[in-house]
Amino acid sequence: xxxxxxxxxxxxxxxxxxxxxxxxxxxxxxxxxxxxxxxxxxxxxxxxxxxxxxxxxxxxxxxxxxxxxxxxxxxxxxxxxxxxxxxxxxxxxxxxxxxxxxxxxxxxxxxxxxxxxxxxxxxxxxxxxxxxxxxxxxxxxxxxxxxxxxxxxxxxxxxxxxxxxxxxxxxxxxxxxxxxxxxxxxxxxxxxxxxxxxxxxxxxxxxxxxxxxxxxxxxxxxxxxxxxxxxxxxxxxxxxxxxxxxxxxxxxxxxxxxxxxxxxxxxxxxxxxxxxxxxxxxxxxxxxxxxxxxxxxxx
Ligand code: 13P
Numbered sequence: 001x002x003x004x005x006x007x008x009x010x011x012x013x014x015x016x017x018x019x020x021x022x023x024x025x026x027x028x029x030x031x032x033x034x035x036x037x038x039x040x041x042x043x044x045x046x047x048x049x050x051x052x053x054x055x056x057x058x059x060x061x062x063x064x065x066x067x068x069x070x071x072x073x074x075x076x077x078x079x080x081x082x083x084x085x086x087x088x089x090x091x092x093x094x095x096x097x098x099x100x101x102x103x104x105x106x107x108x109x110x111x112x113x114x115x116x117x118x119x120x121x122x123x124x125x126x127x128x129x130x131x132x133x134x135x136x137x138x139x140x141x142x143x144x145x146x147x148x149x150x151x152x153x154x155x156x157x158x159x160x161x162x163x164x165x166x167x168x169x170x171x172x173x174x175x176x177x178x179x180x181x182x183x184x185x186x187x188x189x190x191x192x193x194x195x196x197x198x199x200x201x202x203x204x205x206x207x208x209x210x211x212x213x214x215x216x217x218x219x220x221x222x223x224x225x226x227x228x229x230x231x232x233x234x235x236x237x238x239x240x241x242x243x244x245x246x247x248x249x250x251x252x253x254x255x256x257x258x259x260x261x262x263x264x265x266x267x268x269x270x271x272x273x274x275x276x277x278x279x280x281x282x283x284x285x286x287x288x289x290x291x292x293x294x295x296x297x298x299x
Contacts, residue, residue, distance in 0.1 A: 023054030144168030148193030194254025219246035
């Protein structure tokens with residue numbers, strides 16, 4: 001079954017597929033084992049910033065590591081954030097990255113035009129959709145802006161929420177999906193990414209407060225499975241409310257990355273075991289999707 005059908009099924013079942021970010025290649029094996037041992041389904045994701053700022057190597061290196069698990073029915077490979085303008089305000093040759101991913105066999109891709117004006121975001125996303133759909137690969141796009149990746153944040157989380165900076169506009173969401181034909185939409189409604197700059201990446205993530213009513217309005221407009229970025233540091237009750245309101249995919253980076261990095265510093269070899277245990281816990285207690293593989297993957 002293709003990733004697009006699985007995410008659609010998740011939306012119908014009112015559950016969410018977690019996409020686990022892999023900033024260090026050795027994290028992939030314990031994540032896959034955890035998903036298999038919970039008899040469920042998850043995506044393995046890598047974003048451009050994870051091979052530039054962390055140690056996943058390259059898009060090709062991640063694809064190569066995934067080759068060990070590609071036969072597993074429990075996981076698929078997703079290309080996360082390919083920005084048009086990145087978190088350091090640099091322009092990126094996004095189409096070249098997307099084409100490389102399609103050639104390597106990534107099974108879904110994300111184009112992030114969230115730092116562009118609406119019309120330019122539509123244009124870049126539509127270009128990526130054309131290339132990816134020709135290869136039979138679904139596309140995630142972002143409208144509004146999930147902040148937090150910037151090296152020098154211009155406002156605190158409290159200010160972002162108070163001013164609703166970056167929140168996705170429900171009417172724009174409807175137009176955006178219609179005009180781009182993207183398959184999934186990453187939306188902003190109080191969620192925030194964990195820090196990735198060297199200075200801030202070890203900090204404990206702020207507990208996000210999601211505006212579920214705003215999410216419901218976006219959902220009514222967008223009519224495609226919605227994606228929650230910044231999945232770390234959200235209470236289980238709030239996460240479950242967001243899933244009931246239309247979130248069908250949740251990106252989780254900081255949570256398992258910090259588990260891995262802390263254990264590496266403390267105890268060396270046990271870091272992968274710690275990722276395995278934490279991922280199982282998230283699948284079971286936070287996402288509540290243990291034992292769901294058959295229902296998600298049945299034709
Ligand atoms: P967190 O690091 O906050 O979990 O966010 C991950 C993410 O959204 C990657 O795209």
